[in-house]
Amino acid sequence: NAGVTQTPKFRVLKTGQSMTLLCAQDMNHEYMYWYRQDPGMGLRLIHYSVGEGTTAKGEVPDGYNVSRLKKQNFLLGLESAAPSQTSVYFCASSLELTGNTIYFGEGSWLTVV
């Protein structure tokens, strides 16, 4: 049972480069989320999706785009990476629109130099 899988786990980018983080879940969950976690800041919601083909902005959406073309996948894109986007990114999914059934992926460590 894979749960929530994120790829890649580690990546180093140069400023201005673009990249996509892939999140896949095999639990048939409707809701998916992307968070970033920075020291002293806690987990902050970037974007989320309430179903296939839908996306919505969270607390810190600037500089990121997302797509949910398939129910099981939620992609996070960085169009032009900046050092401020150096962070740990967590994808999560849930069956309901509450937190008690939210499952997190193992995280993706991104460094922008």
Added chain:
Amino acid sequence: GQNIDQPTEMTATEGAIVQINCTYQTSGFNGLFWYQQHAGEAPTFLSYNVLDGLEEKGRFSSFLSRSKGYSYLLLKELQMKDSAYYLCAVTSGAGSYQLTFGKGTKLSVIP
């Protein structure tokens, strides 16, 4: 907006009891969650409180007072493996999703 406060760090002794507090200010409160996160790992769900009172789950208990905007996580019979970050999170808003996390409390369990 929402504001969630919890202590930055706490230290406790193996075998002891520790209480981690969380206070919040939010509109349209729906529920409060506690997550555990070991360094370098993903957060894992510990507890969920919607109504006032104490929810017990093995060595872990969580308490909620909605009128006071206050919760605590109680860990009993502390073990070394309980050393981790503990995240308080609040969900609020009718018809929209918003799960907001506090900055987390780093708990260190010492022998």
